[in-house]
Amino acid sequence: MSEPSTLTIEDxxxxxxxxxxxxxxxxxxxAIFAYGVFIVSDGPxxxxxxxxxxxxxxxxxxxxxxxxxxIENGGVIPRIADRHMYKNGVCCLCVWQEWLxxxxxxxxxxxxxxxxxxxxxxxxxxxxxxxxxxxxxxxxAKGIAESISQLLGFDVNEQQxxxxxxxxxxxxxxxxxxxxxxxxxxxxxxxxxEVISLREQLGAGTILxxxxxxxxxxxxxxET
Amino acid sequence: xxxxxxxxxxxxxxxxxxxxIDVTPETSEAVIARYQSLGSWLDRPNSTLKGYDxxxxxxxxxxxxxxxxxxxxxDEIDVDLICRxxxxxxxxxxxxxxxxxxxxxxxxxxxxxxKHTPENKRRCWTLKYADQRNxxxxxxxxxxxVNTYRSRLSANGYMKLAINDRITQEAIAITDKTNPGYDVIxxxxxxxxxxxxxxxxxxxxxxVLRYEKLELFKRGSPYAKVEDIPDHAVKTTLQKAIQILKRxxxxxxxxxPEHKPISIIITTLAAHAYQGELTLVDSLTAILNGMDRFxxxxxxxxxxxxxxNPEENFADKWQEMPEKERNFYSWLDNARxxxxxxxxxxxxxxxxxxxxxxxxxxVMDRVKENFPISKSETPAVAAAPALITQTSQMVERxxxxxxxxxxxxxxx
Numbered sequence: 001m002s003e004p005s006t007l008t009i010e011d012x013x014x015x016x017x018x019x020x021x022x023x024x025x026x027x028x029x030x031a032i033f034a035y036g037v038f039i040v041s042d043g044p045x046x047x048x049x050x051x052x053x054x055x056x057x058x059x060x061x062x063x064x065x066x067x068x069x070x071i072e073n074g075g076v077i078p079r080i081a082d083r084h085m086y087k088n089g090v091c092c093l094c095v096w097q098e099w100l101x102x103x104x105x106x107x108x109x110x111x112x113x114x115x116x117x118x119x120x121x122x123x124x125x126x127x128x129x130x131x132x133x134x135x136x137x138x139x140x141a142k143g144i145a146e147s148i149s150q151l152l153g154f155d156v157n158e159q160q161x162x163x164x165x166x167x168x169x170x171x172x173x174x175x176x177x178x179x180x181x182x183x184x185x186x187x188x189x190x191x192x193x194e195v196i197s198l199r200e201q202l203g204a205g206t207i208l209x210x211x212x213x214x215x216x217x218x219x220x221x222x223e224t
Numbered sequence: 225x226x227x228x229x230x231x232x233x234x235x236x237x238x239x240x241x242x243x244x245i246d247v248t249p250e251t252s253e254a255v256i257a258r259y260q261s262l263g264s265w266l267d268r269p270n271s272t273l274k275g276y277d278x279x280x281x282x283x284x285x286x287x288x289x290x291x292x293x294x295x296x297x298x299d300e301i302d303v304d305l306i307c308r309x310x311x312x313x314x315x316x317x318x319x320x321x322x323x324x325x326x327x328x329x330x331x332x333x334x335x336x337x338x339k340h341t342p343e344n345k346r347r348c349w350t351l352k353y354a355d356q357r358n359x360x361x362x363x364x365x366x367x368x369x370v371n372t373y374r375s376r377l378s379a380n381g382y383m384k385l386a387i388n389d390r391i392t393q394e395a396i397a398i399t400d401k402t403n404p405g406y407d408v409i410x411x412x413x414x415x416x417x418x419x420x421x422x423x424x425x426x427x428x429x430x431x432v433l434r435y436e437k438l439e440l441f442k443r444g445s446p447y448a449k450v451e452d453i454p455d456h457a458v459k460t461t462l463q464k465a466i467q468i469l470k471r472x473x474x475x476x477x478x479x480x481p482e483h484k485p486i487s488i489i490i491t492t493l494a495a496h497a498y499q500g501e502l503t504l505v506d507s508l509t510a511i512l513n514g515m516d517r518f519x520x521x522x523x524x525x526x527x528x529x530x531x532x533n534p535e536e537n538f539a540d541k542w543q544e545m546p547e548k549e550r551n552f553y554s555w556l557d558n559a560r561x562x563x564x565x566x567x568x569x570x571x572x573x574x575x576x577x578x579x580x581x582x583x584x585x586x587v588m589d590r591v592k593e594n595f596p597i598s599k600s601e602t603p604a605v606a607a608a609p610a611l612i613t614q615t616s617q618m619v620e621r622x623x624x625x626x627x628x629x630x631x632x633x634x635x636x
Contacts, residue, residue: 010516010553017557018512021564041568042618044234044505048571050615084631094629103627115629121618122631128612133619137632147632217634 007032007063007108015109022052032059040124042117051124053077057116064106067096070116077123081139084119093119095137097209098147101202141217148210151202156180158218165211167195168202232595234572238504240594242464244587245471247291247301252456255286255303258359262351265332266307266325273328276309283364283418288425289459290466290491295474295584300360306418308396311367313413318399318406325349325365346401347414369397369415376415382534390427391532394419420532421488428495432460432502461507462498466491468508472562472582473555483545485552489528489538493518496531505567512560516553558582 012025012032022037035056041049054074060066071089079085084092093115100106103114118134125133137143145161156164163180167173167187173195175188183190232240247255263280266273284304285291294301307325316324322344329342329349340352345362353359373395377386385391397413405412426433434450436458441450445457469490477484497514501507520527525543530536542549562578570576573595580588622628 013557013560014513014516017560018509018564019568021561021569039569040615040618042621043509044567044572045614046231046233046571047610047614048569050611050618081633081635084633086633092631092633095632099629110627113625114627118622118627118629119631121615121622125615125619128608128615132630134622134628135630137630139633140635143632143634220635 005062007059007061011108012059015112019112023055030061032061033057034059038120040117040120051120051127053120053123059108063108064100064111068093068111068116070119083123083126084136091119095143095147095210095213097213098144098150100209101151101206141214141221144210144214144217148207148214151207151210152198158214162211162214162218164195164198165207165214168199169208169211173199232572234567235503235505237572237575237591237595238468238508239464240591241583241587242459242468242504244590245292245467245583246459246464247286247293251293251301252286254359255282255301258353258361259303259305262305262307262329262332262361262363265335266328271328273309273324276311278325278328279306279308279310280363281306281308281419283422285487285491287419287422288491289456289463290470290487292467292471292474294358295471298358300358303359303361304364304418305361306364306366306396308366308368313367313369313397313411314409317409318403318413319401321367322349322365322399322401325363329363344401347398364398364416364418366396366398366416369395369413372397372411373415373417376535377533380535385532385534390423391417391420394423415533417532421530424531425491425495426455429460429462429498429500432462432500433458435502436460461501461504462495464504465498465507465511466494468504468583469494469511469559471584471587472559472579475582475584476555476558477551480551483547483551485548485555486538488530489552490515492528492531492538508563509567512556512563516556 009025009027009032012034016023016025016034020034020036020038022039023034024036026033033056036054038053038055039049040051040053053072053076056071056073058069060068070091070093072085072091073089075089077083077085077091079087079089086092099111099115103110122132122134122136125131137146141158145156145158148161148165149155152164160180160182163178167177167180173187173192175186175192177187179185179187179190179192180195181191187195259280259282263278265271266278266280268274271278281287282303283306286303291301309321309325311321326342326344326349329351333340333342333351338351339354343350348362348364351361351363353361370393374386374392377383377392395415395417396419398416400406400414403414433455437450437453440453440458441447445453447453447457470487473484473490474481493515494511496518497511498507499510501510518528519539520529525537526539526549528538530538539549539552542552558578562576562582565576566574566579575588575591
């Protein structure tokens, strides 16, 4: 019998069996594999789904720890960063760590109804109108800064995002740290109260994933 | 100019399917007439049971309004009845109760020149009617057993159920030929509550039942008040959805009826997953998405609790016969695919082959008489402006739910 925290093929069938009846499912040691046609539909429609995509997906059993891999293999979506696609057909559904922090519900069902469905609905709408219906995140570190802005509730650039997430994630806040707002003042003389209340609001550990992602991307972008 | 009727919606087609598989009013009337006739026989002046106030009533799918029309004209119609006597466990053995009722059932069969002698089964008497309606009636001998039932529920901690009088007052003690106490005076009888299950089922869809009665009243009904409308005069989307799912199950396991998922499991899980949806599209969606959430795992064993007797596991046979468990999940898988394809992929008049096969070609023929159902397998293609409207409505619904997420890429 599986551990309660392990994603099972039954969970996947429950979330997608009815909603995505053209997908098939198989199982390996560490993942559930789904493949077939993904329909952009949210119920009965006289004309059927708005669009169909050939996809294959790997839903890892340690969900949501590991981000699922979704591949559009019908070649319908151009494989360029501006369409949020890698060259190998892998889809960039969302900033995973942002979804984990921001979503009220991080169940597999919520992933299917959220990032997975939204991605293909967004692609359909983009094709029809040239616009992203739920906005898009900038590529690379800038996109993560946008995610962090969303969490903080105000806009920050990459450097500020890094300092804020450091101050929020750290075990203890030190007053002599530079204030993340960029004022060049010490934290205790500037936004200390805000940082403390953000720590309480977000929980000290939650932003850690985003912070390390941001730091890695900033480093990689500096090197190239 | 001929008038062009609007094309049917998915809902129209599903409603028509539900109507086509439902038992006909004539059959319902015949069922009522037959159990009333048996009841009157047992209660006639020179009946040996006269002093025990015999009460004959339907249980099971006829009682809860989920009985289906037989698949073919030669198929049997199964009707489950209870025969309750006013007596107590200490006054006779299970065997004595079984035989006392059996004697009167025999004399009923003789008096009505029935070809088949009633059969003495494990828990019930089986009566076969060999006329144009191929009836097969299981009569369950029982006596009322409210106190034992209530105290067992409270002893096991099911207080909410123990104080639900509408459910507990229906509890019965039954007879069982394989029970060690079958032939001795004992207070330890097998217990059951089929009428209590029906009360639970009706309570699960109480609001919708009231709504349907109100709708019937508005359309004009022979009843003076809404409150006078009996439950069986209306049918909710839950009942219809269960009927459709049961038929789908019957045809999927036409070659292996022994191990098909049992109706009580489908009915119980569907009622749990149902949230009062008013259309068949929404009901089937809710039920098929959610019904297996109510299969619990206790000590590595699957449990589907009898809602009126939580110590009873409707899936208790799954352990010794794993094919039953496999069949349940493979049925659910097929039902999700068939109805998901119809509701979410196909146009209203495109019935997927799987659904035609598992609901019956004959039923679909009758549905087609009302609607021009095409058999085309080609995906629907919508005109561009219609497509934009369709997509924008989906976008709006995501925003209403507040589940928007934005795509990203880790490098430019």
